[in-house]
Amino acid sequence: MDEKGQSYNASNDEANITLPHEPALYGIALEVLDNAGNVKSARRFVMFDKSSEIKINFLKHLKVDSASPETNYIWQTHRKRSCLSWDDRYYNSYNYRFNLLRKIQKDFHGVFQGIYEQQTGILPVSGTKNVHGITSFYYSWFKENQEVSAEVAIPNFPDQKLCVDLGVKDGETHTITITSKDLMENTLSENITFYVDASVPDIEEVWLSKDGVRQLFVHNSTDLAQMVLQFKTFDSHSGLYSIEYFLGTSRGGNELAYKTLAVHILENKSCDSFVDCYCPSVGPCENALYTVKFNHLIKNNTNTGQHNRAYYFTVKVTNGARLVAIEHVDILADDSPPVKGVVVEGPEGYPDIDYTSEESVIVRWNGFIDHESGIMKYRIGIGEHCLSAAEMNVYSHDLPNNSSLYESSEAYLKVNLPHDGLYYVSVLAYNNALEPSEVACSDGVFRDTTPTKVTDLTLESAKVKPVIGCYDNKVWHIFENLTAYELQKTERCNIACNSTMTMQLVQYLPKRNRYSNHSSYSTAMCTKLSSFSENWFIYLPSDKIKLRWALEENESQIQKVYTGFGSTSSASMSPDLISYLETKKFNEYHIVHSGLDPGIPVYAFVKVKNKADLTTLVPFGPIIIDETPPLYRGNVAVIKDP
Structure with a gap:
């Protein structure tokens, strides 16, 4: 404080003092003189400032120290406390050069003692804590653009840092507002946003693909350039940053291939109309399914492999938070098809069946062997003839008439037989390289839902009393030798049948139709003979x-x-x-x-x-x-x- 000043006489309890326009710290000394000539002095300080403001030093940074430096402090890769710092970033435009808040010189003459010196208050003689004229810092917290915490004073001033447990979780977006204040109540607020992802990216379903079939781990050729490998990878929090893959003869080896894949970003598109895609919490939507073709092995002359040898494919994926996931898959080269087996109809433990009345039948097979990669699945064809390999590898709408296809990983299957007739069962076995065997065909099974019909039943030397028998809406004359003669349905015969019980035995007897159109004979017999009754016997x-x-x-x-x-x-x-x-x-x-x-x-x-x-x-x-x-x-x- 400048020792120069002005003096004012005051006869009352107050004095009006005019201050200059420039910012300055003023000391006001009050000297009281009594009538006896005794003098007592006191002083207080006042700062005048109506032009300064809080500014930002752009050479210094507000940053999230708890976030990863690899992400330029944008992604926090743990769920512990979040820490921020802003060393020397904020300052008061006047006090940065002329710090009016520093310690005030002592009164060397001892005039101001005890309570008559400004030891406390806003501007004590010991100086005011400040950082380049800033006297306090505050923070407020927003999560997903929703305010969680209102403005709170940052402790341990003049420290220019903050550590607080926000209870962060993966995929969340957090915004911290830092507010600087000076003695004149000027403020300046600045936001910083960071994201949270403490989990590595996901790598799923790494497998070979052939003819639209996935989940293969065996290649059907020693030419490695023909391989097509697919995998799904995604990170639902920070998205993907980079994708790398290696191919070698040992786990993690890359002597056969090393390449990077570009992350497929769906520019200006949503994921609703796409398959195998996703939208992370932060960033644009991305494709999740990636296909790797190995044509480049031919150029490097590394495409020729060996039969029944394992090769190792490694995928390394880095997410937006620079966390890394690595996945390995072993690939076996197998260029030999499975050995053909045999097919029979009927459940295990029972002999082969050739006939059935059921609408379905259990079919089983055995003898299909693949010593290198094993059997992956079976394709089963049901038809009116033994299906060829070409017929069993077509789409369902191109199948021969009355044929159907099934697939199973078991060595048996229950198949439907929709109607009566002869059916053949054809089976193809696929190894884990999706290489098919030759077709094995059963000897056929006949579905029959019609029981055997018994006719012309006779009993030698048997005799009966001739009667009129009625069956199947027809009239019959049963002769003594148990032969049934059909009669014409005359009026008299209709009367006879309306008043008698049905004779079920007629359906099995020998039948003749000599009198079926003879009305006079029919009427005569229906008049003369009695009708069948319970008292009728065969002797x-x-x-x-x-x-x-x-x-x-x-x-x-x-x-x-x-x-x-x-x-x-x-x-x-x-x-x-x-x-x-x-x-x-x-x-x-x-x-x-x-x-x-x-x-x-x-x-x-x-x-x-x-x-x-x-x-x-x-x-x-x-x-x-x-x-x-x-x-x-x-x-x-x-x-x-x-």
Whole structure:
């Protein structure tokens, strides 16, 4: 403070002092004189400044010290405290050159003592703490453009730094506002923004690609230049900065290839209309799928590999926060296809089946071997003929009619058989280089949903009472020898059928149609004969039984035929008199002595099972064995003609 000054007389308790226009620190001394001539002095200081302002020294920097220098202090790569500094960046335009806040010279004469000296307050004699005229710093905090903390004084002034735990998380954007203030309440605020990413980029799905199929780790040729490798890489927080790849004969080796890939940025585009892309928290949207072709190996003469040898591909990806991720994948060169196997229909542990009534069948195969890279998958074709390799490698809409394709990693598959007919199953095995084997084809399986039809069933020596039988909306004359003759549906025959029960046995009997258009004969028989009823029987003169029948089986073959005998028609599932026994011939059953009791109604059952496991059950009866001749109890009279 300049010792020069002006004196003022004051008779009252106040004095008006006019200050100059220039900024300056003024000392005001008050001297009090009493009537006895005693004098006491006190002083106070006042600073006048109406022109200075706070400015920025652009040679000094406001920076986030906790952020990575490699990112120019933009990305903080840890989740600990965030620290900022701004050494000598802010200053008061006047006090930077003439610091009015420095320590004030002492009163060497001892005039101002104790409370009469300005020891405290805004401008104490000891000076005011400041940094180039700045007397305090404040900060406020914004996260994702939302205010989290209002203006807070920065402690430990005059330190020009701040460390605070903001609880940062990956992908967040933080903005800190630093405000400088001087003694005249001038302020200047400056923002700094930093981002957080403490995680390395993601590298996923590194594999070879062939014919649109990914997830391969075996190359199908020793020519390495034909390889096409794909991988996904992304960083959802800071995006990607650089991509490098290496190819060598050892992990991390690069003697065969080393190249960089450009990061694919979607300029002025969003990710909504693109596949395999993403938009990081900071920065433009980027592509996530990258394809590497190795044509450049030919130029370097490093494209020729060896069969059954491993090669190592390494991807090194650096994100925007300069954090690095490295991924390795082993690639096997395999130029030999798998060995062809065999295909059978039917579940494991069961013999090959040739017929089925089901709408699906389990198909299995074995013997497909690849010693180098192993079997990756199987392609299965179902069709009306054995499919060729070309037919099994086409799109579904180019398949032959009534054919379908499946893929499986297992050595079995349940396939659909949509309709009756003969199906063949063809199988291709692919190794892990996606090289196919030769096609193996099954011997075929026939789907048959129609059971065997039994017709022309006869019982030798059997006799019946002729009756009118009605079945399948037709009228039949059942002759004594169990032959059914179709009659014309005359009015009388319709009446006969409307009042009688259906005769199910007709469907199995020999049939003739001699009278089907003979109305007079039909009417006469329907008038004369009684209709079929529950009291109608088939009679045999002995227990010798000889049944014959015809079988109609157009799809499957006959597997087995059984006969049995029961006491009622409902015993067909499990005959209670003679259990089912397999017949020696498919169309005949013959036994000399059946052992059946005479005089008791029995039923014969014929069970036919075809190779599609469909069963036909035919009940035949009721049969009564009658071995006694007729008995006449009257008298025999002999009359002589006159």
